[in-house]
Amino acid sequence: MTVSAPIASRADAGGGTPQALLRLDAVGRRFGDTVAVDGVSLEVPAGEFLTLLGPSGCGKTTTLRMIAGFEHPTSGRVLIGGRDVTALPPQKRDVGMVFQNYALFPHLDVWENVAFGLKSRGERGAGVEAAVTRALGLVELEPYARRKVQALSGGQQQRVALARALAPEPPVLLLDEPLSNLDAALRERTRDELRALLKRLGMTAVFVTHDQEEAFALSDRIAVMDRGRLQQVGSPEALYGAPVNAFVASFLGRANFLPATVDSVDGDRAACTVAAGVTWRARLAADSPRGAGARVRLMARPEALTLAAADEPNALRARVLDRRFAGAATFYRMETEAGPELLVQGGPHTASPGDVAGICLVESAQPVAYAAEP
Ligand SMILES: Nc1ncnc2c1ncn2[C@@H]1O[C@H](COP(=O)(O)OP(=O)(O)OP(=O)(O)O)[C@@H](O)[C@H]1O
């Protein structure tokens, strides 16, 4: 496929810093009283793989459909390559879309399905032939070109849907949970191939999923949504390490929360008391109160905590509920005296269910303090 360079460079016209290929400008969508998408602003540079991540019903599909033109925003604008496409129909937008349920035509064979987008744009002849052949080659489906799609496995149908979206070589590819119907092994393999393929072609992609692991594996950046609103946009590392709020923290990986009181503040760092005589240092999130004595919620990842002897200084006493060996590490589910259950990644100190042990903060760890729950 000769997609490559022109796509990546198209949005850079003018030189200098790369201009966003795709831009959402305070885009919103209401359905009656339901606010499905609430003022989402987002810029996606050319060549980026961006994932929209969030729980069911948070507005991911609606956002994607507004980018594609299948849904009209009730507020805001959509820009592609600097052009306002808000009022344009899907076929005039230069985007390809892979629908969650594939939306293939069962009465057509693989070849005709892949050719569909090109033909519906009025293309005919050798150009279509070449584009379909290339797209089928990319997803390794040439031998199946004349099969009816009903006679394909779920994974093969997924590849047909992908080839159909790729064939017209759209500068922007939209993918709505395209891997959700694959079994775990195929899903992982397709995921890796998909990323490699899009990177090789220099395509810009917006990928929708509610699966955090998938988002981590695929994305240059992740945009986390909740109840129609964008919560945070950033690299997987940034989102995992510095989530802006408790929702993002708990949606991306395991998060332990424990109530604490601010002792003293130094810039955006604070010493927080988590139990009598136990003080841990944390970074204050933007929404955290800053005064001494303020109640906060401390968030620590399992690997930020470790086990120690019960009488270790500055350790939180807790009882081992269970222990789970996970190959590279062992995880302990711990019940603290104050109540909250914590998941702790074990270190050199070991313990058995029923034992009382200490939980320490790993030296390099950076817990985050958020506003206490109302
Ligand atoms: N055509 C419609 N009419 C009325 N409400 C709708 C319509 N489409 C979506 N909604 C509502 O808008 C909200 C967002 O829906 P959307 O399909 O965008 O969520 P999603 O994040 O894709 O969820 P999922 O992960 O379950 O696919 C939901 O509350 C949904 O019920």
Ligand SMILES: [Mg+2]
């Ligand atoms: Mg959806």
